[in-house]
Amino acid sequence: MDLRPQIIVKNKSTGEKRLYRMDQNHLTIGRDRSNYIVLDSRTVSRKHTEVLEEGGQYFVRDLKSNNGTRMHEKNIMPHEKLLLKSNDIIQIEDFDLIFHLPREGEQQDIYEITDADLLEVKMVKKLLKAMDKDKAPSLEVLEGEHTGHRFVLDGKNQDAVVGRDPAAEFCVDSNIISRKHARLQKRFDTVMIEDLDSKNGTYVNRERIKEKKLQDGDIVHLGTLGFVFHNPQELEFDLAPPKLSVPPVVESPAPETATPSLSTPRVSRKREGDVPLENQPSLSNEEPAPKLSPTEITTLVIGLAVLAGAIWGILKLLK
Secondary structure (H helix, E strand, O other), X not given: OOOOOEEEEEEOOOOOEEEEEOOOOEEEEEOOOOOOEEOOOOOOOOOOEEEEEEOOEEEEEEOOOOOOEEEOOEEEOEOOEEEOOOOEEEEEOOEEEXXXXXXXXXOOOXXXXXXXXXXXXXXXXXXXXXXXXXXXXXXXXXXXXXXXXXXXXXXXXXXXXXXXOOOXXXXXXXXXXXXXXXXXXXXXXXEEEEEOOOOOOEEEOOEEEOEEXXXXXXXXXXXXXXXXXXXXXXXXXXXXXXXXXXXXXXXXXXXXXXXXXXXXXXXXXXXXXXXXXXXXXXXXXXOOOXXXXXXXXXXXXXXXXXXXXXXXHXXXXXX
């Protein structure tokens, strides 16, 4: 593999870092957009510095810049060539340019550089990987000497055999389970478990299965050894309305003279001053919802349209 140098540009004012790979034998650095590495600052000359290869070695040379180029805390004389070694830092005004030459077998990645200033970035990357791992589905042993032993499915598409076989991806050394007891199959956000004709069977929530989709919180038994399945990314939506328990109506017997028989029609006698039933006030404390006239509805729609236009205009100004 052709190992090419890398140059990491750090803006000391903003903390921003950018990675460049030197695929050519010569590159220029400066404020002008025609440079391979552009340093956007008025204090940087249009053509400030260059990096070049000669005889398999790399050099830096100042191009007679106004404010100079520094390395090892010393100014580089105009047109003077200095030999570059891995992790040397070229200083141009508010920018540090870290020159790195990867070794054989080393991944060409900004995060693999051992420069002290980049160790923090490397640690952040590892922390983010750990956080992603915590969000991935996992199967954890619940009992016995292997309690807490956990297998994480952190790939998008991943198969893993669970059993006591040392070659199994999730090896649990227990005589209760078969050498190759079950298989976990992850396809994006879905995880299936399949029994591999085990001696003592595979159970999900006490139900013996051949194959079943796992959900967060499911209890899995391989034989009698218990596991719990975790899936922090699983979202559960309960779209059904909640069921309300209605207390039963208990009818108490009433005296025969108090109410008429159900078979006897009730005769309503209208007395003077009675108000018709449909005109009587409601006994409920809730007032009827006000009805909007067509004019009020039109005004409301126009008001919402004006509000949406104003928000759109503000967002355009903020861009």
